[in-house]
Amino acid sequence: MLGWELPPFHSGGLGIACSGLTKSLSKLGMDIDFVLPKIYGGSYPWMRLHDASSKILDNGFSHKCVEIARKNQCSLVNGYQGVNLESNSKKMCNSCIKVLDNSRYAHINLYTRGVKELAEGLDYDLIHAHDWMTFPAGFAAQAVSKLKGKEVPLLIQAHATEIDRHDGSFIYHTEKDSFQRSDHIVAVSNITKSTIVNYYGIDQNKISVVHNGIDPREITERISNPIKKKYKVVMFLGRITYQKGPDYFVKVAKKVTESYPNVKFMMLGSGDMQARMIEEGAKQGLTGKLLFNSWISDEDKDLAYQLADVFVMPSVTEPFGIVPLEAIQNGTPVVVSKSSGIAEVVDNSVKVDFWDIEKQAEEIVKLLKDKKYAASLVKGAKAEVKGLTWDKSAKEMAQVYKKVVAGGKVHA
Amino acid sequence: MPSVCLYFHVHQPIRVKKFGVLDIGRSEDYFDDRHNKTILDKVASKCYEPTNRLLLDLIKRHDGKFKISYSITGTFIDQAKAWRPDLIKSFQNLAKTGCVEFLGETYYHSLTSLYSEQEFYDQVTKHMDTIEELFGQRPTVFRNTELVYFDHLANLISELGFKAVLAEGWDKVLHWRSPNFVYETNDQPIKLLLKNYKLSDDVAFRFSNKGWEEWPLTAEKFAQWVHAVNGSGEVINLFMDYETFGEHQWEDTGIFNFMDKVPDEILKHPDMDFITVGEEADRYPAVGKLSMPYPVSWADTERDLSAWLGNDMQSGTIRALYDLEEKVKKIGDKKMIEDWRRLQTSDNFYYMCTKWFSDGDVHKYFNAYDRPHDAYIYFTNILVDFVHRVEEKLAEMEENFAHEVEQQKDGLEKVLHGLMKPEKVGVE
Numbered sequence: 001m002l003g004w005e006l007p008p009f010h011s012g013g014l015g016i017a018c019s020g021l022t023k024s025l026s027k028l029g030m031d032i033d034f035v036l037p038k039i040y041g042g043s044y045p046w047m048r049l050h051d052a053s054s055k056i057l058d059n060g061f062s063h064k065c066v067e068i069a070r071k072n073q074c075s076l077v078n079g080y081q082g083v084n085l086e087s088n089s090k091k092m093c094n095s096c097i098k099v100l101d102n103s104r105y106a107h108i109n110l111y112t113r114g115v116k117e118l119a120e121g122l123d124y125d126l127i128h129a130h131d132w133m134t135f136p137a138g139f140a141a142q143a144v145s146k147l148k149g150k151e152v153p154l155l156i157q158a159h160a161t162e163i164d165r166h167d168g169s170f171i172y173h174t175e176k177d178s179f180q181r182s183d184h185i186v187a188v189s190n191i192t193k194s195t196i197v198n199y200y201g202i203d204q205n206k207i208s209v210v211h212n213g214i215d216p217r218e219i220t221e222r223i224s225n226p227i228k229k230k231y232k233v234v235m236f237l238g239r240i241t242y243q244k245g246p247d248y249f250v251k252v253a254k255k256v257t258e259s260y261p262n263v264k265f266m267m268l269g270s271g272d273m274q275a276r277m278i279e280e281g282a283k284q285g286l287t288g289k290l291l292f293n294s295w296i297s298d299e300d301k302d303l304a305y306q307l308a309d310v311f312v313m314p315s316v317t318e319p320f321g322i323v324p325l326e327a328i329q330n331g332t333p334v335v336v337s338k339s340s341g342i343a344e345v346v347d348n349s350v351k352v353d354f355w356d357i358e359k360q361a362e363e364i365v366k367l368l369k370d371k372k373y374a375a376s377l378v379k380g381a382k383a384e385v386k387g388l389t390w391d392k393s394a395k396e397m398a399q400v401y402k403k404v405v406a407g408g409k410v411h412a
Numbered sequence: 413m414p415s416v417c418l419y420f421h422v423h424q425p426i427r428v429k430k431f432g433v434l435d436i437g438r439s440e441d442y443f444d445d446r447h448n449k450t451i452l453d454k455v456a457s458k459c460y461e462p463t464n465r466l467l468l469d470l471i472k473r474h475d476g477k478f479k480i481s482y483s484i485t486g487t488f489i490d491q492a493k494a495w496r497p498d499l500i501k502s503f504q505n506l507a508k509t510g511c512v513e514f515l516g517e518t519y520y521h522s523l524t525s526l527y528s529e530q531e532f533y534d535q536v537t538k539h540m541d542t543i544e545e546l547f548g549q550r551p552t553v554f555r556n557t558e559l560v561y562f563d564h565l566a567n568l569i570s571e572l573g574f575k576a577v578l579a580e581g582w583d584k585v586l587h588w589r590s591p592n593f594v595y596e597t598n599d600q601p602i603k604l605l606l607k608n609y610k611l612s613d614d615v616a617f618r619f620s621n622k623g624w625e626e627w628p629l630t631a632e633k634f635a636q637w638v639h640a641v642n643g644s645g646e647v648i649n650l651f652m653d654y655e656t657f658g659e660h661q662w663e664d665t666g667i668f669n670f671m672d673k674v675p676d677e678i679l680k681h682p683d684m685d686f687i688t689v690g691e692e693a694d695r696y697p698a699v700g701k702l703s704m705p706y707p708v709s710w711a712d713t714e715r716d717l718s719a720w721l722g723n724d725m726q727s728g729t730i731r732a733l734y735d736l737e738e739k740v741k742k743i744g745d746k747k748m749i750e751d752w753r754r755l756q757t758s759d760n761f762y763y764m765c766t767k768w769f770s771d772g773d774v775h776k777y778f779n780a781y782d783r784p785h786d787a788y789i790y791f792t793n794i795l796v797d798f799v800h801r802v803e804e805k806l807a808e809m810e811e812n813f814a815h816e817v818e819q820q821k822d823g824l825e826k827v828l829h830g831l832m833k834p835e836k837v838g839v840e
Contacts, residue, residue: 225436225437225438226437226438226800226804227436227437227796227797227800228437229804230800230803231800264796266433268433274785275783275785278725278785278788278789279723279724279725279766279785282723282724282725282728282788283724285728287724287725287728287729287732287792287795288728288732288792288795288796288799291433291436291789291792291793291796292433292785292789292792293432293433293434293789293793294786294789296432296434300432300434303434304433304434307434
């Protein structure tokens, strides 16, 4: 299995999904070799972990680009851009310069190279690659086994697509090419499946949907805060970027607080649109009504969910969306964008169009005012979320594996 | 015979904590003591200690001929008292020479003159009392925060007994007039002392600028420029932040050596002397009235209020803060009033400044946070917590009041009942 990150060293939902899924797959008897670009630590006893960067070093490819790859965590979007190349002692060969200076995607190339080296020493029946960064490596691993005389199917899973992110056309083309050439595709939601069909021109029969799960948590007590005596709280949590619809949240805050002054809106997270949202809030007279926090620890995240009376996710696109599930686990009702994977699996949520400010404001106010309604929504949602286990996802995934690999017993 | 007036502004804000949204309702601790103490220590060793030493030495060396004036903010004094009483002592030693005058200002380095007259009186009075207690002299010359001056300010301070006030000698106000004379405020018989910003900024801003055609600035050269005023002016007001010495202009720029020589060089001219702000007001008659209907400050190329109130984040927070005055004062809780006043410190709003154009570099250097937006986030979170505290306290007071009324009513009823009894007996 080819992945990019695992908790606790993760930046988003991808790492959590990979960890949850593999753990439950292993319970079904799956034998998993998992390759990361770099291992930072952590314990994952249900699978064998491999470090792509260490492998490329072992093979005597001792160049500057490799050392940089070993030392620095790269950003998904910018690769190693911004890493100080001067401070490095290793020599710069032409290929280093090409890899590091000219390519935004050096990290992808290096990962692919490492996976290729690793694949030669491993035996596997299926390759399962998560998101575009690992797709080229998936094909490399497939080529390695073909050289050894074994046809191994490649299954690629889309946790998000470039249509959701808008980072660059190179990524779109990598995805499109990979979707076309792979043996099968797994999407994390129907909405992502339809994105792949509509925007990448892929045959829908080649795509299975396996929704993500969430680790069960039993949170019965909500920690109270003295300000709740007077104020209601509406919460947004996520990267503050176009995809997540933060500007709609600000508009809703304006709309709601106009008629209900004792409501605080809090926008938690950082991102390229945060400064603009802060300024827009101040301009709209929302100082003291729309609050921000750029960073939040996991424990504080629970406190924040519990502080909130309503959680809102107005995403423009959201392949799955794990945060509303966490909010529900903490006992907070959720208002979610119709264009999110989560809307497919939690019926006890208020589903809205991300652009419909009137409707969102109306639904939020209804939840704030009608405690009974809010409580019944939470009760139902909690029961639904309990059913969204990784074991369930893993069982569905195993069915997909069976379809792809004759026999069904899989070493991924 | 022109006089040179050297005036220094000594200030450290009490910076707020990185107060998270989840601290609201859970912490009443708004100020970052550790960070503030670290900065005070740093600036003390770079600026306050060596500069006080140098100036004390200069005063002694010149036998009464070298004089200086200070304004020291209450927020500096509070922090120095708590962590560095030696600094207070050091300023007291300077005061004892008799060659040092202290000015009055708003205790919390606030912009309250623009928002609340009552609060303005309270803060200025508190500052005057503190200065008198520490340095044995009651200020008679006023400087407003960031040298903000407007005509009506003279009306405000006249009731507090000030005889002069400082302002920026800004070309757009002066037109053909020179800052090197004493003027009078538009509405009151109060003198207006104008900063000669060209000569002041040669030291405060340009001293270490190697791209400046006059670099390096020597004491001889500077004294020549000062001497050149002779015949075309009566006063040369050199007003600057005290932190110019060692903190804005680091020691290795030669600023201390420069300052060490400046008095000698200036006094080489037999017609020149050093005076304090009060002496200037006493000695020189006003050559005319000067009106500034709108606030003029000493900051940035605009000389206006845009560094503190130029964007929505700034105006939104400051308005919300001053809106609380009536409630905070009605409650009368000491800690609450103190918190409210510390939040008024103009630096809090300066940190939210987003006009990164010609003055961006200066703003960035003096920002306690990474981005103006962070300053806004923390300040707003604090504000929300503070408003909540105020409202809770008010609700509690109202409840107590209602309870008292209830009790009094009970008592009254008993009395009435007692009064009515004999009547009843009478009827029977």
